[in-house]
Amino acid sequence: MNFKYRLTLLYSKFLETKTLKSKVYYMDDRYHGLPSSIPAKAQQLFDHAKLNECFDKGDTVAIKCHMGEWNNSAYLRPILVRVIVDKVKEHGGKPFVTDTTTAPYYFYGTRSTADLHLETAARNGFTHESMGCPIIITDGMYGTDDIKIEIPDGVLLKEAYLANGIAEADAMIVVSHFKGHGSGVYGGSIKNVAIGCSSKRGKINVHLTHHHKVGWKTWGFDGDNCLGEECPDYVLCNNMCPVGAFKIEKDHATYDREACIGCFGHQRPLFRCDLWDREKYEDWRTWFLIAMGDAATGYVRHLGKENLGYITYAIDISPACDCVPGSDSPVIPNLGIFASRDMVAIDVAALDKSVEVPGIHGSVAEEKEVMNPGDEKFTGIVGMSQWITANTCSRLGSGSMDYELVEPLVSEDEAAFAHHLFTPETPSGYYLGKGLKKFGTWTPPGGFSYRDKPSVTIEELSKR
Numbered sequence: 001m002n003f004k005y006r007l008t009l010l011y012s013k014f015l016e017t018k019t020l021k022s023k024v025y026y027m028d029d030r031y032h033g034l035p036s037s038i039p040a041k042a043q044q045l046f047d048h049a050k051l052n053e054c055f056d057k058g059d060t061v062a063i064k065c066h067m068g069e070w071n072n073s074a075y076l077r078p079i080l081v082r083v084i085v086d087k088v089k090e091h092g093g094k095p096f097v098t099d100t101t102t103a104p105y106y107f108y109g110t111r112s113t114a115d116l117h118l119e120t121a122a123r124n125g126f127t128h129e130s131m132g133c134p135i136i137i138t139d140g141m142y143g144t145d146d147i148k149i150e151i152p153d154g155v156l157l158k159e160a161y162l163a164n165g166i167a168e169a170d171a172m173i174v175v176s177h178f179k180g181h182g183s184g185v186y187g188g189s190i191k192n193v194a195i196g197c198s199s200k201r202g203k204i205n206v207h208l209t210h211h212h213k214v215g216w217k218t219w220g221f222d223g224d225n226c227l228g229e230e231c232p233d234y235v236l237c238n239n240m241c242p243v244g245a246f247k248i249e250k251d252h253a254t255y256d257r258e259a260c261i262g263c264f265g266h267q268r269p270l271f272r273c274d275l276w277d278r279e280k281y282e283d284w285r286t287w288f289l290i291a292m293g294d295a296a297t298g299y300v301r302h303l304g305k306e307n308l309g310y311i312t313y314a315i316d317i318s319p320a321c322d323c324v325p326g327s328d329s330p331v332i333p334n335l336g337i338f339a340s341r342d343m344v345a346i347d348v349a350a351l352d353k354s355v356e357v358p359g360i361h362g363s364v365a366e367e368k369e370v371m372n373p374g375d376e377k378f379t380g381i382v383g384m385s386q387w388i389t390a391n392t393c394s395r396l397g398s399g400s401m402d403y404e405l406v407e408p409l410v411s412e413d414e415a416a417f418a419h420h421l422f423t424p425e426t427p428s429g430y431y432l433g434k435g436l437k438k439f440g441t442w443t444p445p446g447g448f449s450y451r452d453k454p455s456v457t458i459e460e461l462s463k464r
């Protein structure tokens, strides 16, 4: 083969990789037997998307997920994370399940220190036993164990702070719950990386509280709107601020801008009691969406695209984040399960599907009048574009808005997704039979006794 021809081939190959769309593998949530269960489909999609290629045998693999706030009930069921842990183990990886400490978003938020976070996770069903691997809060007890990531070309952020335990892992599989989000518009893979992988200081940074133009610390404050000590929440408010910068005294509230560390702790009085000048609010809200794209991009670059994989469960699609202490009715039907090596493409695929389906009656989708196929549900519910964060990431090169949706056939191999002790030779009855050989039969002496037919007619029992 001559040199020129070889160059032509190389150039074609280059063009092919340039034009190749990111693949997003997808299955719906319908159940038609064991291999079509959601956990089994997630495992099949793991294989189709070749998520095992993110890591080598013996590598430490972070399984990044959200284990739910206290009394949230829409967060991912533990089994949906466990099956990904099992896949990583099957391919020789050394998994650990992880999340990070949060900012104190709520008076009674339970995940802002590592110990409280683990307690909540256990209450929600996430333990070493249920996961089959360690659970690690990777930014330390108080969220200060992190590394600074420079983002020189960030659209807003110049830096972000990545949890050290995630930074030190060899690879990461990001397992996300797709749903709405009050600040992020929607939650998916990008947010799971941008906020979920940020240390506490990183979260405060991405929430832009210190931004010199739109950050909270720059907003006008009117403490006279506060009811003071007549408010039933005044003790809570007074004890919430970790540095004593927000205080309620007699008939008003005070705010010490210099002392404030921008932790988000007093957002309830901010929003509910109208203590703040909202002039900068809209800018702050939309800029936060950009900041998330910056941070997620910084982390993807640092960790390496080749070491990252994504699984998204678009089920129980509540309008708000799993960070809130409760879950509202789903706004759209379950969409299904997605897997990809592209953080942006997987989110855009889920968003596109959410546009296609109708809203659910009685949910916020109806209140906000985004019930029709074709409506951008989350844009309508939150009042900001659902595309800002994905577009930011795409412009920075951490993923693609353009994708190819691949819908593989669902396996028919039941044994492949059954308990590992079950085979055609040893189904569940086999194990029962072993027991019966020891204790005989459960049929009572003389057999069971029945009436010849029901003593009440089916017609009568069928009436309301």
Ligand code: SF4
Pocket: 240, 241, 242, 243, 244, 245, 246, 259, 260, 261, 262, 263, 264, 265, 266, 267
């Ligand atoms: S005043 Fe500042 S430091 Fe105190 S709770 Fe509010 S945001 Fe946090």
